[in-house]
Amino acid sequence: MDKEPILEVRHLSKTFGTNPVLKDIDFDICTGDVISIIGPSGSGKSTLLRCINLLEIPTAGSILFRGKDITDLGKDVFSYRAKVGMVFQSFNLFDNLSVMDNCTLGQVRVLHRDREEAEEYALQILSRVGMAPYCNARPRQLSGGQKQRVAIARAMALDPEVILFDEPTSALDPELVGEVLDVMRDLAEQGMTMAVVTHEMAFARQVSSRVVFMDEGVIMEEGAPDELFTDPKNDRTREFLGRYLSR
Amino acid sequence: MGKFAQLLQDVLRLCTKYFPIYFSGMKNTVLLALIGTVLGCMIGFVCGVLNAVPYDPKDPLRKRILIKVMRAVIRAYVELFRGTPMVLQAVFIYYALPYFTDGAARFNSVWAASILVVSVNTGAYMTESVRGGIISVDPGQVEGAMAIGLTHVQAMMYVILPQALRNILPQIGNNYIINLQDTSVMFMISFTDFFAAHRGVVGATYLYFPSAVIEMTGYLTMTLISSFLLRRLEQRLEGSSSFELAVADPLTLTSGVYRNPASGELFGERSRDFIGKE
Numbered sequence: 001m002d003k004e005p006i007l008e009v010r011h012l013s014k015t016f017g018t019n020p021v022l023k024d025i026d027f028d029i030c031t032g033d034v035i036s037i038i039g040p041s042g043s044g045k046s047t048l049l050r051c052i053n054l055l056e057i058p059t060a061g062s063i064l065f066r067g068k069d070i071t072d073l074g075k076d077v078f079s080y081r082a083k084v085g086m087v088f089q090s091f092n093l094f095d096n097l098s099v100m101d102n103c104t105l106g107q108v109r110v111l112h113r114d115r116e117e118a119e120e121y122a123l124q125i126l127s128r129v130g131m132a133p134y135c136n137a138r139p140r141q142l143s144g145g146q147k148q149r150v151a152i153a154r155a156m157a158l159d160p161e162v163i164l165f166d167e168p169t170s171a172l173d174p175e176l177v178g179e180v181l182d183v184m185r186d187l188a189e190q191g192m193t194m195a196v197v198t199h200e201m202a203f204a205r206q207v208s209s210r211v212v213f214m215d216e217g218v219i220m221e222e223g224a225p226d227e228l229f230t231d232p233k234n235d236r237t238r239e240f241l242g243r244y245l246s247r
Numbered sequence: 248m249g250k251f252a253q254l255l256q257d258v259l260r261l262c263t264k265y266f267p268i269y270f271s272g273m274k275n276t277v278l279l280a281l282i283g284t285v286l287g288c289m290i291g292f293v294c295g296v297l298n299a300v301p302y303d304p305k306d307p308l309r310k311r312i313l314i315k316v317m318r319a320v321i322r323a324y325v326e327l328f329r330g331t332p333m334v335l336q337a338v339f340i341y342y343a344l345p346y347f348t349d350g351a352a353r354f355n356s357v358w359a360a361s362i363l364v365v366s367v368n369t370g371a372y373m374t375e376s377v378r379g380g381i382i383s384v385d386p387g388q389v390e391g392a393m394a395i396g397l398t399h400v401q402a403m404m405y406v407i408l409p410q411a412l413r414n415i416l417p418q419i420g421n422n423y424i425i426n427l428q429d430t431s432v433m434f435m436i437s438f439t440d441f442f443a444a445h446r447g448v449v450g451a452t453y454l455y456f457p458s459a460v461i462e463m464t465g466y467l468t469m470t471l472i473s474s475f476l477l478r479r480l481e482q483r484l485e486g487s488s489s490f491e492l493a494v495a496d497p498l499t500l501t502s503g504v505y506r507n508p509a510s511g512e513l514f515g516e517r518s519r520d521f522i523g524k525e
Contacts, residue, residue, distance in 0.1 A: 088390065094406050096386060105406075109401050
């Protein structure tokens with residue numbers, strides 16, 4: 001336990017109307033963690049990530065980033081969001097901007113880097129995800145896998161302390177999933193702190209340092225991937241994973 | 248056939264004799280429609296953007312009231328100017344000043360009054376178009392912008408409005424073409440546009456039909472040229488359909504198509520293969 005926690009989620013609850021989506025969640029992300037969050041659809045996995053990035057405002061509880069509660073940051077919320085990268089299922093690349101401009105907009109406007117410096121850095125990052133040759137392309141000219149790799153580069157360009165992935169491969173056809181997972185795997189190996197909501201069990205098992213199983217707005221079980229995948233303690237976890245394990 | 252020959256002759260005679268009048272009328276029409284549409288678009292963008300300022304129940308009361316009042320004012324403006332004919336708006340505005348001030352204050356220039364009426368009228372329509380344009384931008388774009396730490400204003404400037412503008416360009420074109428024709432009602436406050444030229448010429452020659460033929464041809468020419476130019480503009484904003492691979496860049500030589508050497512073929516495939524082999 002010598003690792004320093006970046007994010008501490010404490011008693012987090014979120015309700016939409018009268019519908020409780022997250023119930024009293026406690027959850028930590030430490031430096032170098034690669035956390036996979038798995039579970040059935042509608043179990044609150046995405047909402048958890050969206051609360052961490054303040055795309056949703058938590059109903060109750062607190063989220064501490066380096067010890068400071070993010071729910072009352074005021075104006076600092078913008079620089080906080082830049083430190084916590086987000087990759088969406090539907091990419092959400094800016095359609096009106098080129099690949100290059102997608103990766104420099106945040107650097108220039110939020111981190112106030114020079115344009116030249118930002119472009120150089122963007123190019124470096126884009127080449128890490130294999131997208132540098134496409135820097136002049138518009139998002140609509142790219143395949144889904146390419147878009148997602150650019151989206152990862154866009155998040156990385158801001159030097160975030162942690163990147164949140166919200167089902168990054170769910171909108172991709174099976175052939176394109178591999179290229180995105182390869183990039184994420186590479187990131188994980190280089191020590192990037194990541195929280196990944198995913199249905200890719202092989203990725204969760206092979207790459208992550210910790211797996212969290214959620215159902216009905218509650219964390220049912222969490223543990224090392226080998227433990228959780230071979231010997232789940234919780235019945236619901238066993239039932240959920242049964243489909244993957246029986247093959 | 249004789250009638251057509253005569254018509255042609257009359258048209259030609261009017262054209263040669265009254266060319267300066269028709270031409271300056273045309274020039275005024277185009278100028279008024281252009282200025283009115285551009286100013287109207289600006290009004291529309293300002294109102295549309297102000298309308299889209301978000302607030303949530305947690306904001307201080309003062310801010311919420313301010314936003315609500317602002318929305319109500321914009322709504323009233325839109326309904327008032329969309330709901331009354333432009334010809335009446337022109338008369339109303341043009342004669343209101345001297346009426347209230349007993350003639351002490353009046354519009355010195357018909358141009359100023361006309362531009363005011365056309366742009367305020369167009370602005371009312373554009374406000375709604377801009378609102379629609381903003382709504383039609385995928386909400387994911389806003390989330391993407393928020394996720395990298397942009398403020399609402401920055402997200403609007405760099406991401407939402409450029410896309411909204413592209414969405415509503417056909418609407419702007421529509422408004423411009425409508426304005427080319429509808430500015431003809433400005434003869435009511437004695438603005439000398441293309442239609443006023445017709446009235447002037449007819450008053451002198453009584454050649455109603457030949458002059459109407461000239462008017463029809465003139466208006467159609469103006470709108471067709473405008474349509475053509477607007478389409479070109481739309482295509483330009485759409486951007487080229489192809490792009491160049493930046494292969495000359497030294498950084499790309501080391502990257503190419505990405506593959507993690509450690510992952511091998513196994514990981515490129517579906518996940519269950521991996522579990523199966525383990």
